[in-house]
Amino acid sequence: MQLRLKIVLLTILPLLLAMSALGTLVVHRADRLAEQQAVLIEDSLYRAKQAELQHYVQLALTAIDPLYRSGRSDAATQEQAKRILSGISYGDDGYFFAYDLAGKNLVHPRKPELVGRNLWDLTDPHGRHVIRSLLNKARHGGGFQRYEWEKPTTRKMSEKLGYVVLLERWGWMIGTGVYLDDVERAIRASRDKARANVHATLWDIAAVALGAVLLVFAGGLALNVSEQRVADKKLKVLAQRLVNSQEQERARVSRELHDGISQLLVSTKFQFELVQHKLESGGLDVQEALNKGLAGLTEALGEVRRVSHDLRPSALDMLGLSAALGQLASEFEQRTGTRVVVGNRLGDLVLPDLEAVALFRIAQEAFTNIERHAGAKSVALELGCVDRTIRLAITDDGCGFDVEDVSRSTTGGIGLHNIRERVEHLGGTLVLTSTSAGTLLEVTLPLRSEEAHHAS
Structure with a gap:
């Protein structure tokens, strides 16, 4: 040619x-x-x-x-x-x-x-x-x-x-x-x-x-x-x-x-x-x-x-998951007047982007549901790493709800469905319990050690 x-x-x-x-x-x-x-x-x-x-x-x-x-x-x-x-x-x-x-x-x-x-x-x-x-x-x-x-x-x-x-x-x-x-x-x-x-x-x-x-x-x-x-x-x-x-x-x-x-x-x-x-x-x-x-x-x-x-959560890119969740909790506390206690045992561990974004979105959805429906006076957020597993737990002392009824609903519970899909996509587990004394949302995700690292 x-x-x-x-x-x-x-x-x-x-x-x-x-x-x-x-x-x-x-x-x-x-x-x-x-x-x-x-x-x-x-x-x-x-x-x-x-x-x-x-x-x-x-x-x-x-x-x-x-x-x-x-x-x-x-x-x-x-x-x-x-x-x-x-x-x-x-x-x-x-x-x-x-x-x-x-x-x-x-x-x-x-x-x-x-x-x-x-x-x-x-x-x-x-x-x-x-x-x-x-x-x-x-x-x-x-x-x-x-x-x-x-x-x-x-x-x-x-x-x-x-x-x-x-x-x-x-x-x-x-x-x-x-x-x-x-x-x-x-x-x-x-x-x-x-x-x-x-x-x-x-x-x-x-x-x-x-x-x-x-x-x-x-x-x-x-x-x-x-x-x-x-x-x-x-x-x-x-x-x-x-x-x-x-x-x-x-x-x-x-x-x-x-x-x-x-x-x-x-x-x-x-x-x-x-x-x-x-x-x-x-x-x-x-x-x-x-x-x-x-x-x-x-x-x-x-x-x-x-x-x-x-x-895209810019705070997550700039500050990392721990700091971003702390900022999210602080904004929620200022906006609603609900006391939030943050327990961070993740240290300087930097998670892979996929897991970090998923956990941040899950926390956002949980705080949104608490603000709209729970009527809680206090909320506790815990983040930590145990046995190569990332654990996020959010607890409130609100009025609670019927978990099975919301899970079966076709017109409600969209946020809960989104959380389940995120967790399942990453191979993790979701535990959700709720009574009249409050609600616990606990998410565990496997840690991909080849992508996780400690901040320098």
């Missing part, structure tokens, strides 16, 4: 391979970021729906509170309460329902034919016992339940999130629900937009690749000694352009992830403010509850921004 052709081929082939690899990497990273974005959107919308339902049920309880607090339980009083609940609605599909503890419907303004019927054995298209599950939530202090129910405006079955509470003296379960069509649409739109961005990026990469190939080919046709030097210089420029293109694409995807979620949450905040305005116009004293909801939403916005910039 002529030298000219050899140089052209040696230039074009690596360029095409690099572009192909770059395109594959962009697709893979974009798909993963799109899925993470969808999960975050679903979680934020789901939490917003839960807060919305709690406010609505509180509104209904406020409406019948004078009757319930009167101490009367006669039929006339209860009939008056039923009329009040039947007359309250919100939006196009929002209404309140009531059942007795045997499953008999007492109030249903959108389907009056159900009033008086016992729906204990009613199931949705997925086989879920709707009324039975709602009553179980109410008996345990109230809670949320997902099921399918006919949507009044469309007359079609649709996924719904219900929230119920128990009026113990009357033996009533009162609740309401919101349909989740908008959540599904938002997630679907997010995925569609991510796919469109990936396609546009691939076309851009293809255009850059085509232009680069044509440029190299044209230079090869007029090759001489001086042109060879110019070609070498151009190849270096192209290589740098590839690196810059890759970094710019990563920055763009990260920026869109951050701005998109933030704008979505801001939009949701405006909706709450609109609800606040409507309720204020009605003269109902729900100002304090709405203000708390808005404050929580504002805090969620700050959390999303923090997570978007926390793709």
Whole structure:
């Protein structure tokens, strides 16, 4: 082969391979970021729906509170309460329902034919016992339940999130629900937009690749000694352009992830403010509850921004695992006021990056769960190395939870599932015990001695 052709081929082939690899990497990273974005959107919308339902049920309880607090339980009083609940609605599909503890419907303004019927054995298209599950939530202090129910405006079955509470003296379960069509649409739109961005990026990469190939080919046709030097210089420029293109694409995807979620949450905040305005116009004293909801939403916005910039724990790279965990505990103590005792017996041992990141993420998840759910007054964190095994133990004196129930749940316990997957991936063991006196999370990982070393 002529030298000219050899140089052209040696230039074009690596360029095409690099572009192909770059395109594959962009697709893979974009798909993963799109899925993470969808999960975050679903979680934020789901939490917003839960807060919305709690406010609505509180509104209904406020409406019948004078009757319930009167101490009367006669039929006339209860009939008056039923009329009040039947007359309250919100939006196009929002209404309140009531059942007795045997499953008999007492109030249903959108389907009056159900009033008086016992729906204990009613199931949705997925086989879920709707009324039975709602009553179980109410008996345990109230809670949320997902099921399918006919949507009044469309007359079609649709996924719904219900929230119920128990009026113990009357033996009533009162609740309401919101349909989740908008959540599904938002997630679907997010995925569609991510796919469109990936396609546009691939076309851009293809255009850059085509232009680069044509440029190299044209230079090869007029090759001489001086042109060879110019070609070498151009190849270096192209290589740098590839690196810059890759970094710019990563920055763009990260920026869109951050701005998109933030704008979505801001939009949701405006909706709450609109609800606040409507309720204020009605003269109902729900100002304090709405203000708390808005404050929580504002805090969620700050959390999303923090997570978007926390793709890699910089403290771990700069300070090492022991110092990073100490900083994490200190920030948690300052933020929540909960006392944290750190016991570090790892010394100056530097762990492999994979194990260090995994333990740091596990500790982050544990502190997040304690802050959100435990109501603990003190937390203890212990880190040490025993018999070529790294041990991390986090103990709190909070209210505890049912470990088996959370492990079996399909809608909760995501953080616990993530911890289990991290530990199993590294060949370690996880021990989680919880009682009303507190919770213990203990993780042990085998130490890869060939990668671990002592700090100099």
